[in-house]
Amino acid sequence: MKIVLAPMDGLTDSYARDILTRIGGFDLCVTEFLRVTDTLFPQRVFYRRFPELNPNNTQVISHTSSGIPVFLQLLGSDPQAMAENAAKAVALGSQGIDLNFGCPAKTVNRREGGASLLQYPERIYQLVQSVRQAVPEQIPVTAKMRLGYDDPSLAMDNALAIENGGADWVTVHARTKLDGYRPPAYWEALAPVRKALAIPVIANGEIWSVDDYLLCRQKSQCEDVMLGRGAMVIPDLALQIKYKTGQLSHEHYKPLSWTDVVKHLEQLYLLMSTNTALKERYIAPRLKLWVKWLMPTYTQAEDIFSELKKIRNAGDAIKLIQDSSKAVD
Ligand SMILES: Cc1cc2nc3c(=O)[nH]c(=O)nc-3n(C[C@H](O)[C@H](O)[C@H](O)COP(=O)(O)O)c2cc1C
Structure with missing residues (x-):
């Protein structure tokens, strides 16, 4: 089972990634999104958003101080610019590239990035494929999507587009863009996607406790999860989940006082x-x-x-x- 720390713009910056991975239980972090328009960013832009890439800040590039890998998340709609920036990030040492197809922010969606792309599975396919072809085979390319834009009718098409584009796995935030952050998360909607895809599906949304994790796992049929706000409220939530599911022995678990x-x-x-x-x-x-x-x-x-x-x-x-x-x- 893998637990990923969610990208959260304004919350999970490199300091938060450092603290939360030191506390433990996480296997991977994803940076807050870097919005790509039509230009190739200079190195300093990557370093600002992703300080773990800067050799002056870190012992192991693209890892937190406790050794957990960090992927860069890119958001944009221009396949060539996305590919060029992905290739540059990898050349700077990024361990992986995650593509954002879930951001509901108005400014982002007006410019056709984030969740607005969920209306066009073909464009999602092209974006994933373009980035996949631009980075070496051993570097994971992953994507994060919502169930849909206005409704979940294209959830399967988008997930298949991500798989067919060559992504290594997909994270699904179990809500549409229209749902915003309003509970509930529709974990059960992930089960058919999980069944149809050959690549791993990571469930995300509204996991605030170990019980939520267990229910999400049962409904979504996904063992792997991404934790967002729940990790800010309970910083050792990932550890608690691993402990309660037997992934962590008694000697390695101590409640966080x-x-x-x-x-x-x-x-x-x-x-x-x-x-x-x-x-x-x-x-x-x-x-x-x-x-x-x-x-x-x-x-x-x-x-x-x-x-x-x-x-x-x-x-x-x-x-x-x-x-x-x-x-x-
Ligand atoms: C303040 C905030 C900022 C976010 N920024 C991003 C982002 O940069 N990229 C992204 O893919 N998702 C972003 N998200 C969505 C989260 O990654 C996650 O999908 C969402 O919060 C649901 O998970 P949760 O219920 O565990 O928090 C953001 C969410 C919040 C609350």
Whole structure:
């Protein structure tokens, strides 16, 4: 069973990927989408979106500090530009390329990228094929799609287009673009796709607990999953799933306490503070964002949030977070 950390623009940046893979349970990360128009990006654009590619930042290129591979996600509709950028990313060391056919954002869809392409399986086929042909055979090319644009009637056609285009696997977010992020996720709609395809299908959407994983597995018939927001709320959700399904032994599993979480936030703070390119004013909001996501799981996060919200200085923010772990865990 494989667990992939979802790309989430504005949430799973390289710092989040670093923290969450250090906590563990993930087998792969995908970067936030890089939107391709008709140009070949210079190296610095790849490094900005995908700092794990930059040899100055990392011990092993295209891996997080705990050794988990990271794929670059590209979003666009021009097969040639997508292929050229994919080839460049691979030349810079990207371990794989993921193609985004699921983004519901208006700006992206107006320019025919992301989920809008789900109306045209033939174009999806061409995009996957073009990227597949541009990168070496041993580099995985994968795709992430939703069930459809307005409705799920083309789900199978799109999944087959992705397979026939030469993708190594496909992740399916079990909702249409029209559904947005409104629950539920239609996990059962993945089962026929899983059955029809020879390549692996990774289920995604609304997995917030181990029970959700088990139900999703049963309904979708997919063992592999991608976790998004659930991993922000329960940072050790991937570990919990592996433990409860017997993939991880008792000795290798310890529930993540608030004290543990605070240590990871300290590390996040240190990493961000030592990055000279990162503006100081970015760091406190980032810490607040994390604590906010953690509130449903940790009462300590809830207890400090109203005070934390008022703080602008990153040093004061991390101090408040550190102090909260000195109380009984
Ligand atoms: C804030 C946010 C940003 C997202 N950005 C991306 C993205 O860059 N690329 C992508 O393929 N999906 C993106 N997604 C979709 C997620 O990868 C995932 O498919 C979705 O959140 C459903 O999974 P979840 O219920 O586990 O969160 C984003 C989702 C959120 C909430």
